[in-house]
Amino acid sequence: VSIHSKIFKFTSCFLFCSDYTFTLDTHKLQKRYLQLQRTLHPDNFSQKSVKEQEYSESQSALVSKAYKTLLKPLSRGLYMLELEGMHLKEGTDSVAESHFLMELMEINEALEEAQTPEEVNKIGQDTKGKLADLTELIDTALHEGKLDTAKELLTQMKYYASIEEKVKAKLSDFM
Structure with missing residues (x-):
């Protein structure tokens, strides 16, 4: 099985196996993150082609970034707003009460x-x-x-x- 098919399966499940909600179980998130990192870790592909090694490294970094974004409520909420086309811009805070x-x-x-x-x-x-x-x-x-x-x-x-x-x-x- 090539790294491409492994990444496709894991990424698809990672993205689609949980509900699209703001509150989430951070323990499940961490467990899933660790599973993905074990699978995608570049050391697992040391005997593969350079291209697959680089791809593994980039996907591992992407999973790390996604995990860090989803772990904290603030970054998770900002990300969810971005998915809806909304952004918080510095200096334009609407909260001025x-x-x-x-x-x-x-x-x-x-x-x-x-x-x-x-x-x-x-x-x-x-x-x-x-x-x-x-x-x-x-x-x-x-x-x-x-x-x-x-x-x-x-x-x-x-x-x-x-x-x-x-x-x-x-x-x-x-x-």
Whole structure:
């Protein structure tokens, strides 16, 4: 069996065996990713032609990119919007509601002023809760075909994901 037919079968199954939904089982995703990588790994094709080795390498990289995109809700949601022809462009965020911007400023200020890991963890837990809520709302919006709503919610998620990264960085400063 050539690498081309293996890749076709695995890629087809990878793309079509699961539902097209925003929420997904990341454990199943990881398991599927590892299966694909074991099959497509370039070492498996060391005795094949250079062309097949290069193809294996490119497909392995493609599977890695797909996995990284699908693993996180933000990148997964942005990808799903792109599939529908919508994009979030830098500097064009539609979320300009003053109460949302004030909330973000307050969270960032509290994070900056946090003096203990406990204070930072509290902000992190609150942020995780907001991200979980947004994940549910985005799933509903996408399921109902409300792409503009999903886009607005993904913009909010982008801001909260940024705060989550700042929390991780601040916690690492305590170590």
